[in-house]
Amino acid sequence: MKAIYVITLTLMLGACGQPQPGNTAVFLLVDTSGTYTEELNKAQAILNYLLATLDSGDSIAVARIDSGSFSEKDVIAKATFDQRPSMANNQKRVFKHHMDRFVETVNTGSAHTDITGAILQATEFLNETGAGQKYVLVFSDLAEDLQQGHIRNFPLELGGIHVVALNVTKLRSDNIDPRDYINRLGLWQKRVVEGGGDWRVVNDFDRLDTLIGLNTTDPL
Amino acid sequence: MLNELLLLWSQRPAISLAVWLVLLVTVLYLAREPAHQLLKSTGRAIYRFMRSAARAVAHLEQRALQRNREIVLAQGREATEKFIEREFVRINEIVARDLSHYPALHRELTDAIERLENDYQAATDAPPLPPEWLSVVQTISELPRQGDPVVSSILENIQDEVVSAHEETLKAYQKSSAERHRLLSALQPQWRALAGKLSKTKDVVAITQERADAVDKHMANYEAIRDNEDSIARALMASSMTQFFISGLVLLVAVMGGLINFQLIAMPMAEMVGGNSYTGGFKTSDIAALVIIMVEIAMGLFLLESLRITKLFPVIAHMDDKMRKRMMVITFSILFILAGIEASLAYMRDLLALDREALKQSLAGVSALNAEFRWIPSIGQMVMGFILPFALAFVAIPLESFIHASRTVLGVMTVAVLRTLIICLRLVGGLAHQLSKMLVFGYDMLITVPLSLEKLVRQGINARHESRVAGSAEQPVVLSAEPTDSALESQLADKPRASRRRTKTAAPDTDLAAQQN
Known part of the structure; x- marks a missing residue:
C-alpha cells in the first residue's frame, strides 16, 4: 500500500513538473551574394521541406546573407506556428508566399558576404524562442567576404545550436586548389565547435530527411 | 602479500608450498572431528529449516485452497440463486400471462363440450317407423285375388296406399337425415376451436414444465453447493477459468476498439487543447482524448449498472427505482453527447487531413486534385466516432466477469506459486543435507x-x-581399572x-x- 502511495505521488509530481520544451526552431540563412542567387530555387525547396516537417509550436525564420547581415532588415519572414494545426497550416501558406515573393524579387547579388553576422542574427532569434532543438541552416558557399570596417573575428556563442551547412558549392579557386575548400569547411567547423555548437554539412538534397532530427512520421 | 606468505618458509616456492601444504593437512587432520560436526550440523540445520519452512508454506497453501474453494462456492451459490430467481420470475410471468385466464378458458371449454353434446344428441340417427297398421294392410294386400274384380280393386287400392305410406316415411327419414348432417357439419368448427384451446393450454403447461425442470436442475446444483461437494467445486472452478479467458479476450477486443477510438480523436483534439502542450511528458491532446474515452467507459459502466445488467457498484444497485432511472437518463445523455463530440472530432480530423494534404501538395508544387467520393470516408469516420462510445460502454459486462473470475484465477496462481515454493524449499533442504555429507567425504579426501x-x-x-591376547590366554585374568x-x-x-x-x-x-x- 505504501508503494502505491509513493508511485502515485511520483506520478503526480512528474505531471506537475515543467516539461522539457519539445519544440524546434529553425533559422535558414540564404546567401544572396554574387552568383549564388542562382541557387535560390534550391533554398526554396529546402524551405518547403521544412514547412512540411515542422509542426505546431515550432518556429522558423528565413534571412538573407548580404554585405551586412546582422540586421533585422535581412529577415525575410519569421513565424512561430500556432498551437492549432489548422492555423499552423495557414501560417505555413503565408510563409511560403513570402519566400516565393522574395525569390522573385532578388535580381542581383550583394557585393559582400557577411556569414558571421547572419549566424549571430540567427543565434539571437533561436535563443529567444527557447526551443528544445535549435538549428541554423546556412545555404551558402561559406566564402565570407566582409565589408571594410566590419569586425567579425571574434568567437561565436553557439551552445546547443546545430549548424548545418547546405549546398556548399565549390568555387573556381577550389577547383585549382581543393585544399581551399577543405580549409574553408574546416575553419567554419572549428568556429562552430569552439562556440559550443554542432557542425554538419549536407550537400546531397536526396538526404534532406536527415537534415534535422524531427519526427517526420505523419500522424494522419 | 600473497607472495610473501608463499615464500615464508623458503625462498624456493615449491618447498615453501610443500611446507604450507603439510601444515594445512596437519591442521585439517587435527580439526577433523569438529569440522565434521560443523558440516553435518550445518547441513542438518539447513535441512530442518527448509522442511519447517515447507510445512509452513504447505499450511498457507491449504488455507489458500480453502479460500479459493469458499470463493468459488460463494460465487456459484450467488449465480445459482440468481438463476433460480430468474426462473421463478419467468414462471410467474407465464402463469400471470397465460394461466390467469384459465377459469374463463375452462368455462369456454365446458360450454363448448356441452354444446357439442347437445348437438350430438340432436344428430342421433333415429329412422322413422312405418305405421303399425301398415303390416296388416300389406298382409291383406298380398292376399290371393281369385279373379274377383272388386276384391282385386280393393287390394290394389290397399297396395297403393301401402306404397304411398312407404314413400312418405322415406321422405320424412331423408329430411331428418339432412337435418342431422347439418348439425354434424356445424360441429366441425366447434371441435376445431376446442382442439385449438386445448393445444394452447398444452403449450403453456409444457413451457411451465420446462421452466420447472430448469428450476429443479438449478436447485440440484444449489444443494450440491450447499453440501460443499468436490465435483461442483471443480466444475465451478473450471467455469470460472473459462469465464476469465473469454472475458479477457473480449476485453482485449475492447482495448483495440479503444485504441482505434483514440487514434480517431487524438489529432483533432490538438485543435482544442493545443498541439504543443505537454502534461507530464505526454501531449495534452493525447491525454484529453484518453480522458474522453475513459469518461465514456465510466458512463457506460454507470449506465449498465443503472440498468441492473452489471453489479459492480453496490451504491447504484441499492438506489431506489426513481433515482436509478434518473441516473440512467443522465448517464445515457452524457454518453450521447460524448458520442456526438466524437463524431464531430472525427469529421474535424478528416478536414485537417485534407488541409494538411493540400498544404503538402502546395509545398511540393503539385496542383491539388479534387478526389471523388471523398465524402465516403468522412461519413465513415463520423459514424465510427458516434458508434464506438456506445460499443465501449458495453465493456462493463466482460469487465465484471473478468473481475469476478480473476479472484479465482489469482487464487489458483497463488496456490501454484506456493506449491512451487514448497518443492523448491524441500529440494534446497535435501541438497544442503546431501552436500554436507559430500563435504565430509571431501574433507577426508584432503x-x-x-x-x-x-x-x-x-x-x-x-x-x-591380538598377539598379546593370544599369549595371555594361558595366563590368569588381571582386572585393571585402566582401559x-x-x-x-x-x-x-x-x-x-x-x-x-x-x-x-x-x-x-x-x-x-x-x-x-
Whole structure:
C-alpha cells in the first residue's frame, strides 16, 4: 500500500513538473551574394521541406546573407506556428508566399558576404524562442567576404545550436586548389565547435530527411 | 602479500608450498572431528529449516485452497440463486400471462363440450317407423285375388296406399337425415376451436414444465453447493477459468476498439487543447482524448449498472427505482453527447487531413486534385466516432466477469506459486543435507595421507594387541581399572553409532530418517 502511495505521488509530481520544451526552431540563412542567387530555387525547396516537417509550436525564420547581415532588415519572414494545426497550416501558406515573393524579387547579388553576422542574427532569434532543438541552416558557399570596417573575428556563442551547412558549392579557386575548400569547411567547423555548437554539412538534397532530427512520421 | 606468505618458509616456492601444504593437512587432520560436526550440523540445520519452512508454506497453501474453494462456492451459490430467481420470475410471468385466464378458458371449454353434446344428441340417427297398421294392410294386400274384380280393386287400392305410406316415411327419414348432417357439419368448427384451446393450454403447461425442470436442475446444483461437494467445486472452478479467458479476450477486443477510438480523436483534439502542450511528458491532446474515452467507459459502466445488467457498484444497485432511472437518463445523455463530440472530432480530423494534404501538395508544387467520393470516408469516420462510445460502454459486462473470475484465477496462481515454493524449499533442504555429507567425504579426501597413516598405526596396534591376547590366554585374568587399547578401539568404533542414536532420540525427524533410509 505504501508503494502505491509513493508511485502515485511520483506520478503526480512528474505531471506537475515543467516539461522539457519539445519544440524546434529553425533559422535558414540564404546567401544572396554574387552568383549564388542562382541557387535560390534550391533554398526554396529546402524551405518547403521544412514547412512540411515542422509542426505546431515550432518556429522558423528565413534571412538573407548580404554585405551586412546582422540586421533585422535581412529577415525575410519569421513565424512561430500556432498551437492549432489548422492555423499552423495557414501560417505555413503565408510563409511560403513570402519566400516565393522574395525569390522573385532578388535580381542581383550583394557585393559582400557577411556569414558571421547572419549566424549571430540567427543565434539571437533561436535563443529567444527557447526551443528544445535549435538549428541554423546556412545555404551558402561559406566564402565570407566582409565589408571594410566590419569586425567579425571574434568567437561565436553557439551552445546547443546545430549548424548545418547546405549546398556548399565549390568555387573556381577550389577547383585549382581543393585544399581551399577543405580549409574553408574546416575553419567554419572549428568556429562552430569552439562556440559550443554542432557542425554538419549536407550537400546531397536526396538526404534532406536527415537534415534535422524531427519526427517526420505523419500522424494522419 | 600473497607472495610473501608463499615464500615464508623458503625462498624456493615449491618447498615453501610443500611446507604450507603439510601444515594445512596437519591442521585439517587435527580439526577433523569438529569440522565434521560443523558440516553435518550445518547441513542438518539447513535441512530442518527448509522442511519447517515447507510445512509452513504447505499450511498457507491449504488455507489458500480453502479460500479459493469458499470463493468459488460463494460465487456459484450467488449465480445459482440468481438463476433460480430468474426462473421463478419467468414462471410467474407465464402463469400471470397465460394461466390467469384459465377459469374463463375452462368455462369456454365446458360450454363448448356441452354444446357439442347437445348437438350430438340432436344428430342421433333415429329412422322413422312405418305405421303399425301398415303390416296388416300389406298382409291383406298380398292376399290371393281369385279373379274377383272388386276384391282385386280393393287390394290394389290397399297396395297403393301401402306404397304411398312407404314413400312418405322415406321422405320424412331423408329430411331428418339432412337435418342431422347439418348439425354434424356445424360441429366441425366447434371441435376445431376446442382442439385449438386445448393445444394452447398444452403449450403453456409444457413451457411451465420446462421452466420447472430448469428450476429443479438449478436447485440440484444449489444443494450440491450447499453440501460443499468436490465435483461442483471443480466444475465451478473450471467455469470460472473459462469465464476469465473469454472475458479477457473480449476485453482485449475492447482495448483495440479503444485504441482505434483514440487514434480517431487524438489529432483533432490538438485543435482544442493545443498541439504543443505537454502534461507530464505526454501531449495534452493525447491525454484529453484518453480522458474522453475513459469518461465514456465510466458512463457506460454507470449506465449498465443503472440498468441492473452489471453489479459492480453496490451504491447504484441499492438506489431506489426513481433515482436509478434518473441516473440512467443522465448517464445515457452524457454518453450521447460524448458520442456526438466524437463524431464531430472525427469529421474535424478528416478536414485537417485534407488541409494538411493540400498544404503538402502546395509545398511540393503539385496542383491539388479534387478526389471523388471523398465524402465516403468522412461519413465513415463520423459514424465510427458516434458508434464506438456506445460499443465501449458495453465493456462493463466482460469487465465484471473478468473481475469476478480473476479472484479465482489469482487464487489458483497463488496456490501454484506456493506449491512451487514448497518443492523448491524441500529440494534446497535435501541438497544442503546431501552436500554436507559430500563435504565430509571431501574433507577426508584432503587429509587422506594422515588418515592412511592413522589406519596403519591402528592396524599395528590391533595386531600387537591380538598377539598379546593370544599369549595371555594361558595366563590368569588381571582386572585393571585402566582401559585397554582394544576397549578404547571398541569405544571409538561405537561412538558414531551412539552419536547417531542420540541425535535421533533428541530430535525426531521423520523426513530426515526417511531420506537417510
